[in-house]
Amino acid sequence: MADKKIKIIIAKPGLDGHDRGAKVVARALVEAGMEVVYLGLRQTPESIVNAALEEDADVVGLSILSGAHMTHFKRVKELMDKNGLGDRLLTGGGIIPTKDQDKLKELGVGKVFGPGDDLQAIVDYIRTWRGSGGA
Amino acid sequence: MRTGASIGRSLGPKLWDDFFKGSRLACARLITLVENFPESVPEIRDKLIPRQKGAIRVGITGPPGVGKSTVTAALARRAVKAGHTVGIIAVDPTSPFTGGAFLGDRVRMQSLIGDPHIFIRSMASRDGHGGLSPSTPYVADVFDAFGMDRIFIETVGVGQAELDVLTCADLIVLVLQPATGDIIQALKAGIIEAADLLLINKSDLSGTESLLESFRFLFEISARPKAIAAPPVLTASALHNKGLDEVYKEVEQLIHGHVESGRIREKKRLRLEGEMKSSVLQDLWGRFSALTNAPEEMRTAAEDLLKNGRSPYPFIRNLCARITMEIRDERTNRKDHG
Ligand SMILES: Nc1nc2c(ncn2[C@@H]2O[C@H](COP(=O)(O)OP(=O)(O)OP(=O)(O)O)[C@@H](O)[C@H]2O)c(=O)[nH]1
Numbered sequence: 001m002a003d004k005k006i007k008i009i010i011a012k013p014g015l016d017g018h019d020r021g022a023k024v025v026a027r028a029l030v031e032a033g034m035e036v037v038y039l040g041l042r043q044t045p046e047s048i049v050n051a052a053l054e055e056d057a058d059v060v061g062l063s064i065l066s067g068a069h070m071t072h073f074k075r076v077k078e079l080m081d082k083n084g085l086g087d088r089l090l091t092g093g094g095i096i097p098t099k100d101q102d103k104l105k106e107l108g109v110g111k112v113f114g115p116g117d118d119l120q121a122i123v124d125y126i127r128t129w130r131g132s133g134g135a
Numbered sequence: 136m137r138t139g140a141s142i143g144r145s146l147g148p149k150l151w152d153d154f155f156k157g158s159r160l161a162c163a164r165l166i167t168l169v170e171n172f173p174e175s176v177p178e179i180r181d182k183l184i185p186r187q188k189g190a191i192r193v194g195i196t197g198p199p200g201v202g203k204s205t206v207t208a209a210l211a212r213r214a215v216k217a218g219h220t221v222g223i224i225a226v227d228p229t230s231p232f233t234g235g236a237f238l239g240d241r242v243r244m245q246s247l248i249g250d251p252h253i254f255i256r257s258m259a260s261r262d263g264h265g266g267l268s269p270s271t272p273y274v275a276d277v278f279d280a281f282g283m284d285r286i287f288i289e290t291v292g293v294g295q296a297e298l299d300v301l302t303c304a305d306l307i308v309l310v311l312q313p314a315t316g317d318i319i320q321a322l323k324a325g326i327i328e329a330a331d332l333l334l335i336n337k338s339d340l341s342g343t344e345s346l347l348e349s350f351r352f353l354f355e356i357s358a359r360p361k362a363i364a365a366p367p368v369l370t371a372s373a374l375h376n377k378g379l380d381e382v383y384k385e386v387e388q389l390i391h392g393h394v395e396s397g398r399i400r401e402k403k404r405l406r407l408e409g410e411m412k413s414s415v416l417q418d419l420w421g422r423f424s425a426l427t428n429a430p431e432e433m434r435t436a437a438e439d440l441l442k443n444g445r446s447p448y449p450f451i452r453n454l455c456a457r458i459t460m461e462i463r464d465e466r467t468n469r470k471d472h473g
Pocket residue numbers: 198199200201202203204205206240243291292336337338339340371372373374375
């Protein structure tokens with residue numbers, strides 16, 4: 001069977017800020033041939049997971065700059081598991097200290113990227129995840 | 136792991152069971168299958184179609200940025216309030232350069248999220264050239280069998296070629312906005328003739344009145360047969376939630392009228408006939424190509440015709456005659472062996 005295109009949700013949970021970063025990443029993923037469902041600002045974990053479910057997305061990417069990453073990632077991951085999306089990749093970006101990154105990993109969240117990371121690294125990471133057998 | 140193969144395997148009794156029990160995840164997965172694996176479509180539709188209840192498919196089309204998504208959300212909300220269950224298919228363009236797609240229609244549909252009576256699915260247009268993806272009608276089939284009775288299909292905003300929607304929708308709403316200068320664009324598209332309802336959105340912007348005036352003039356001079364009434368033209372401001380009750384009411388009235396008059400049934404029948412015809416042609420061509428080397432011959436013939444400045448009709452006639460012969464031979468063979 002032909003390989004399916006990667007479908008990815010990009011969302012910005014919480015009430016903070018702008019979505020410039022999220023848009024830049026979304027664009028890079030589109031340029032890499034992926035299908036990006038863009039949700040934009042002010043998303044709740046419920047609205048994100050609802051979209052992931054309806055879209056049957058392979059990957060959910062969160063952009064969080066507010067510092068509330070632990071709460072958001074944890075809640076989204078819980079809801080994904082609860083809704084039968086436990087085999088999908090939850091990843092994202094923001095300013096996230098190393099110790100938090102480790103904790104997120106324990107929760108089952110994939111790699112999270114920082115502002116200094118190369119866009120190509122994100123593309124490669126998602127492709128590798130998909131190619132190597134998933135989460 | 137979610138590779139093509141594992142998705143293929145997931146088309147088992149469990150998925151169907153879940154789907155008919157109303158699992159939204161199963162519905163989403165089935166859509167993924169029809170969207171990505173054309174070879175699985177016949178098997179899936181065999182099961183879906185007997186369960187369909189004839190949902191009304193409303194196409195929402197029009198140039199980029201006129202407010203199709205905002206209007207779709209507004210209509211969906213009203214449909215749910217009136218007791219309907221709604222499926223939304225929102226198509227955005229695939230980049231011809233990268234094959235990727237930025238699917239942004241959900242941004243305008245925020246207020247619907249979480250409503251258990253609404254299911255939104257974004258789609259990239261992929262190989263479709265007329266504003267939809269080739270698998271869009273099948274996604275509507277999934278929604279119909281899932282129990283939705285109103286399906287809104289938002290096309291890509293491509294200006295002049297959203298005609299795919301004709302082959303997929305029971306009712307067509309053409310959304311336009313003022314200040315686009317004139318109606319020449321819409322005229323070129325040819326879609327005005329096909330629209331059941333014209334909606335001038337963004338009526339908060341200036342120019343609405345003059346666009347309305349152009350339409351009145353257009354329908355006065357139009358050579359439509361008298362039996363086909365000019366479509367209603369309404370104005371609304373989806374952003375400010377103005378005029379949409381009227382639009383919704385008109386849509387439902389049109390649906391009702393077209394159901395009563397048999398027009399929707401006629402459209403569904405024509406679509407089915409069209410589908411059969413193209414499937415049969417495709418199948419025949421596939422078999423003929425496999426039996427002969429017709430594609431190769433065509434290539435040679437085309438080069439030859441170009442070089443010598445000749446008309447292609449003799450070649451076409453010859454090829455058609457051979458197709459007829461192949462069919463006859465096959466029939467005789469079958470009689471001999473069976
Ligand atoms: N002024 C005004 N703006 C509106 C109105 N309705 C929608 N918009 C705005 O128009 C822009 C495009 O709206 P969409 O609903 O995304 O338009 P669309 O036709 O779906 O766009 P595409 O899918 O990209 O072709 C958004 O910024 C909306 O907020 C309206 O009634 N008045």
